[in-house]
Structure formats: structure tokens, C-alpha cells
Amino acid sequence: MNKFFKTVFASCLGAFLAFLALGALVFFFGIRAAMQGESGKKVSANSVLHLTLKNPIPELTNNSQVQGFELNTSPVLGLSDLLNAIDKAKDDNNIKGIVLEPKFMAIGQAQAKVIAEKLKDFSNDGKFVYANADFYTQGAYYLASGADKIYLNPKGSVDLRGYGAQIPFFKDGLDRLGVNAQVFYAGQFKSATEPFRRNEISDQNRLQIRELLDERYTQLLDMISQNRNIEKAQLKQLIDNYEIRWAEDAVTHGMVDSLVFKDQFESILRNKIGLEEDAKIKMVKLSDYYNPMTDKKSQSAKDKIAVVYAEGGIVDGDDRPGVIEGDKYAEVISDLRKDESIKAIVLRINSGGGSGFASEKILREVKVCQENGIPVVASFADVAASGGYYIATSTDSIFAEPNSITGSIGVFGVIPSVQKMMADKLGITFDTVTTSKYAVGFTPFRDLNADEGKIIQEYIDDFYEDFLAHVAEGRNMTRDQVHEIAQGRVWTGNKALENGLVDALGGLPDALDAAASLAGLKDYKVREFPKVKTPFEQLFEELTGGNAMAKEKILQSELGENFKHYEWLKSVAETKGPQARIPFLIE
Incomplete structure (x- = not known):
């Protein structure tokens, strides 16, 4: 009987402690959320806004599938609020510039274009935009090309190879398994079912993919050519022949301004801001700087x-x-x-x-x-x-x-x-x-x-x-x-x-x-x-x-x-x- 009561007591105690821990968590994050709801983070003089853009950017703030299961109450800024944050920073005397570190940038070309235009507007107002990364994917460089200065790790690279499409086909595999896909479609270009009914790309689908890729490639060339002052024909040749393989190639062909390690980039930033060599750089995360609940301009x-x-x-x-x-x-x-x-x-x-x-x-x-x-x-x-x-x-x-x-x-x-x-x-x-x-x-x-x-x-x-x-x-x-x-x-x-x-x-x-x-x-x-x-x-x-x-x-x-x-x-x-x-x- 004693063993029974001990077991019951232990179970009740465990449940009580679990609820207590949960309550503490809810209280802690509730207080944190309430504090964040008051306003965006107050920044001190000579601060720098830090943009990483490593996660997909929803159109509407917090309307994101990919937030992860984590104890985080910071808002996932949507595109509109991200642009508002850059506008706020442009008018904030405490923000001296923006550091863009795109890394594994997970946004589309249309979003990148809109953000690039907003960064250009920020820069034209007399503040700096510096891009720095260990390497640049094609999409990341598309955005970063408009920065005032582009820096790259000496062991890094700029991965510019143009656009391509690689489509898997499942028909033979399904046939071997004994699965009959039974597809129905309207429209000879409606190619979503092709992997289940064909073993190669149809002529119609090849045509539309080719035109789509060609136009996106043209827009990529136009953006980089204009931003980096490189002849479009020369840029196309560099990409077509995959001539920008090493970090030194990127400098030689004008794709980046300098090769630097992290400490060297920080020295460049301190010099730009006017800080002492050992001074700490005040980097402000975008989600901390801008609070959509309080920072939107009042509308009467x-x-x-x-x-x-x-x-x-x-x-x-x-x-x-x-x-x-x-x-x-x-x-x-x-x-x-x-x-x-x-x-x-x-x-x-x-x-x-x-x-x-x-x-x-x-x-x-x-x-x-x-x-x-x-x-x-x-x-x-x-x-x-x-x-x-x-x-x-x-x-x-x-x-x-x-x-x-x-x-x-x-x-x-x-x-x-x-x-x-x-x-x-x-x-x-x-x-x-x-x-x-x-x-x-x-x-x-x-x-x-x-x-x-x-x-x-x-x-x-x-x-x-x-x-x-x-x-x-x-x-x-x-x-x-x-x-x-x-x-x-x-x-x-x-x-x-x-x-x-x-x-x-x-x-x-x-x-x-x-x-x-x-x-x-x-x-x-x-x-x-x-x-x-x-x-x-x-x-x-x-x-x-x-x-x-x-x-x-x-x-x-x-x-x-x-x-x-x-x-x-x-x-x-x-x-x-x-x-x-x-x-x-x-x-």
C-alpha cells in the first residue's frame, strides 16, 4: 500500500512540477512579448541594422509556415514591414548603415528586386549599405549587387552559373511498382502531371521553361550589370563559361570589392562609423528594431x-x-x-x-x-x-x-x-x-x-x-x-x-x-x-x-x-x- 501511495504521490508531484514549469515559461514569454509590444528596440548612436534574410519572407508578418519549433516571440517580419523597417532606419539618426549578410537567402527574385530597390533608396539618402558573406548564391548576389560595397571571405566564392531546371520523372518507377497514376488534365502546357505520365519533358513544357529561364536570366544580367557597372555581354560570358570560380576571380572581374575575414570586415565597419578600433559594433537585428504593432505610421x-x-x-x-x-x-x-x-x-x-x-x-x-x-x-x-x-x-x-x-x-x-x-x-x-x-x-x-x-x-x-x-x-x-x-x-x-x-x-x-x-x-x-x-x-x-x-x-x-x-x-x-x-x- 505504501508503494502505491508513493507512486501516486510521485505522479502527482511530477504533473504539478510540469504544470509549474509550463506556467513559468508562459509567464516569462508573456512578459517578454508584452515588453516587445511596447515598441521596437531602442538603439543607441552609431548603430548598424543587420539583415540576414536567411529564412523565407512572408508577405504578411507572422504568416509563415517555416518558423520552427522554438521558444521565440520575435515577429517574423513580412515583406511590407521589412520595407517599413528600412524606411524607419533611413530616418533614424542612430542608424548609420545596413550590413547585408544574405548567406542561404531563401527569397524569390521578385521579392529580392523590391528589397534591392528599397536598399538603394536607403543608400541614396546618404547612408551606407555593405554586403558581406562567406559565399554568395546566385539569388543572394542578385540582391547584394546593389550594395555600396561587396565583401567576400578569401576562401569563399560567388556562385553565378545562370538558371536551369532539372525535373524528375516517376512513370517507369511507378510502372515497376504496379502503380497506375491515371492523370487527367486540360491544357497542353499544364505540365504538373508530366512526371507521372512521361519519361521526358514535353516540347510544350520545354518551350515555356526555356522562355521563363531566359527572361529571368536577362533580368539577372540587367540588375548585376547596372549595379556593378559591368558590360552585359562581358557578364554573360563570365557566367556562361563559369569563369568566377574562386574568390580572386570575383575581385578581378569586379564582382566584389575586397576579400576580407570577419575581423577585417569589422575593422572596415568601425572605420566607416567612426569608432575606435577596439569598440564594439552595435548590430541591431531587424526583428528587434521594428515592431509592426507600434512602429507603423499613425493613420488618422x-x-x-x-x-x-x-x-x-x-x-x-x-x-x-x-x-x-x-x-x-x-x-x-x-x-x-x-x-x-x-x-x-x-x-x-x-x-x-x-x-x-x-x-x-x-x-x-x-x-x-x-x-x-x-x-x-x-x-x-x-x-x-x-x-x-x-x-x-x-x-x-x-x-x-x-x-x-x-x-x-x-x-x-x-x-x-x-x-x-x-x-x-x-x-x-x-x-x-x-x-x-x-x-x-x-x-x-x-x-x-x-x-x-x-x-x-x-x-x-x-x-x-x-x-x-x-x-x-x-x-x-x-x-x-x-x-x-x-x-x-x-x-x-x-x-x-x-x-x-x-x-x-x-x-x-x-x-x-x-x-x-x-x-x-x-x-x-x-x-x-x-x-x-x-x-x-x-x-x-x-x-x-x-x-x-x-x-x-x-x-x-x-x-x-x-x-x-x-x-x-x-x-x-x-x-x-x-x-x-x-x-x-x-x-
Whole structure:
């Protein structure tokens, strides 16, 4: 009996201590979050703002899948707030300059272009921007090329090799396993299903990938050539022949200004700032410097423009940061329509698409807003393709960056069958008893028959025709005109402007100006949606078991940037019904 009571007492004590520890953690981080909520970090004179950009940058602050499972209450700044932080630093006399250390930069070319332009504006105001890294990836150098000075580790490199695409094909492997992918698609350029039905790239897909890569390469050459004052033809030759292999090559050809170790770079910084040689450099992290809750400029206007950030895959029934859940976003837009202070909406899109059902729900609410006299303008970030373009089709105006990826107007579906694998590999077969012809149809345990396949293809074709009709109505084209530039084909922002899929080239500020003009506003507030939980709130849910995403948070920490590939495959596999999704991930 004594042993029993000891066991019970020990269990109760353990539970009590666990709850006590949890309470202490919650109290500590609650106090920390409250302190951070007061204002951004106060900086002293001669400080330097430190930008690493090593993680993906969401469009909306804290709306990020890749935050990791960690005890951290600092905000994950979105692109808009990151740009606001640089503006704040430009006007802050205590900030003397910016140090950019891109390292494993995980942002797209469109985002990099916008940030580079903001850094150039910062530099033109009389402050310095220095870039320093052990090595530069191509994307990192694209951004860093606009810095006043570029420094490189003497043992490092600048990895400029141009753009390429390498696509895996699974058809033969699936055949050997006895898996029949059974793919259905509308649009000869809709190549998302090619890895499951072919063993090589189709001519149509090769054409669109070639044009996409060529244009991105041209934009890379233009940016670096202009920023580093290198002849474009010479730069192209250096990259094509892979002549910048060693750190010394980068200096010789004008890609970097000097080769330095960390201590040498710090000496350069001290000299630039005017510090004594042994003085500590006051480096301020971006997330510590800028607090979105308190640092946004006060706006006293009564009328509001809502910016709805739609980023990530478009999904059904999966409400979490970094994805576009159909019902949730439809509800957000519906609520904005009912808010009399909201005079216009800007739909900021960074998505390669996903569920056709969810896309249709969101588009429906956009149209209802317009029917009620609320103008809606679309602004494209790095990607607004397939379902990402679908939800923008009816908007009053569409803005894209020159290097945004858009189009991909097409639909596909995949119904894998494991009948052969089950029978040949495992010796498992199925027999049926039914009351009607299709009672056990469309299952993964047997191949579709001709009639079932025809039904699925008709369903895909019908959704494609709906897609064409939405585009034709929104872009003032005929069905055939849209079909000519659709068929799943991917376009850059520049090409989309030429073929009429977008109205103008520009960023979010341009879209806001257009929305204000359509609504007849001269003075307005900007409000951001959807509302996203802070890192502290997300942490509290994880610690108390209120968030089922803890497992994926750990996966994110382990996989890092590669988590997006896992997430893409998982989304494809879990999406029910037709999918309007771009056929590849954009680096």
C-alpha cells in the first residue's frame, strides 16, 4: 500500500512540477512579448541594422509556415514591414548603415528586386549599405549587387552559373511498382502531371521553361550589370563559361570589392562609423528594431483600404499560417464587404494555386464585393499562377512585378490506382457486390474503366472552361483569345502584360494607389488581413497542446528550406477534386 501511495504521490508531484514549469515559461514569454509590444528596440548612436534574410519572407508578418519549433516571440517580419523597417532606419539618426549578410537567402527574385530597390533608396539618402558573406548564391548576389560595397571571405566564392531546371520523372518507377497514376488534365502546357505520365519533358513544357529561364536570366544580367557597372555581354560570358570560380576571380572581374575575414570586415565597419578600433559594433537585428504593432505610421483617416494577403498553397480545410484556406479567406473577404469603413480591397497574391474548389469560393466573394460597389485590385508577388491567378480573374485591375510568375491557366487531377501492385506484389485482390454501376468506382484499389475515365476528363474540361470564362469576363477577351494564351502556360509579369493577363507592372504601393483612385479616396488607412497569431500565441498553443501542427513545426526545423518540397507534395496528395496548380516550385 505504501508503494502505491508513493507512486501516486510521485505522479502527482511530477504533473504539478510540469504544470509549474509550463506556467513559468508562459509567464516569462508573456512578459517578454508584452515588453516587445511596447515598441521596437531602442538603439543607441552609431548603430548598424543587420539583415540576414536567411529564412523565407512572408508577405504578411507572422504568416509563415517555416518558423520552427522554438521558444521565440520575435515577429517574423513580412515583406511590407521589412520595407517599413528600412524606411524607419533611413530616418533614424542612430542608424548609420545596413550590413547585408544574405548567406542561404531563401527569397524569390521578385521579392529580392523590391528589397534591392528599397536598399538603394536607403543608400541614396546618404547612408551606407555593405554586403558581406562567406559565399554568395546566385539569388543572394542578385540582391547584394546593389550594395555600396561587396565583401567576400578569401576562401569563399560567388556562385553565378545562370538558371536551369532539372525535373524528375516517376512513370517507369511507378510502372515497376504496379502503380497506375491515371492523370487527367486540360491544357497542353499544364505540365504538373508530366512526371507521372512521361519519361521526358514535353516540347510544350520545354518551350515555356526555356522562355521563363531566359527572361529571368536577362533580368539577372540587367540588375548585376547596372549595379556593378559591368558590360552585359562581358557578364554573360563570365557566367556562361563559369569563369568566377574562386574568390580572386570575383575581385578581378569586379564582382566584389575586397576579400576580407570577419575581423577585417569589422575593422572596415568601425572605420566607416567612426569608432575606435577596439569598440564594439552595435548590430541591431531587424526583428528587434521594428515592431509592426507600434512602429507603423499613425493613420488618422476614417476610410480604409484592406490588404488581404493570400500566400501559400490554396487548400480545403487546413487553417494555419502560410496557406490559403478557401472557407477562411472567403469569410475574411465577406466580412470586409460588410464593414462600411472598408472602401476598397487589394488582394496581394503569392501562390502557385492548389484546390479548384477553394479557389472558386474565394473568387465568388471577390465578385460579390465588386457587385456591392467595392473595388478590388490584385497585386502579384513572386508567384500568382493557376489557382493564384484564378482568384484574381475578376478584379478591377491587376499589377505584377516584371519577374512575377503568372498564368498557368489550366486544370489537372490525379487518381492513382494500386490494383496491380496489390495483386502482383502482395497477392491481394478485391471482389465487389454493388447496387449500381458506379457504386465502387473511382477508388485507388482498381483502375478506372473507360466510362469512369471519361467522366473525370469531362469534369476537368468543365472546370477548365469555367476558368477560361472567368478570365474572358475579367480581361474583356473572347473565350478563344484566352484559350490561345492559356492551356496551362506559364508567363512572366512582362509577358503577361503583353498578352493582356495583367494591366500594369508595379508593386503593392501601385496597387494601393489604384484602389484608392477607384474608390475616390485621397486619404485612407491601410489594414491588413487575415489576422495572424503572434509567435507567442503560436508557441502557447504548441506548449499547451492546442495546436496539432507541432509535429510539422519540428519537421520544418529539420528540413529547413526543403520543407516546401514536402509541403507541396503533401498538398497535391491531399487535395480532393480538380487542382489549379503551377507545375513547379520557383526558387
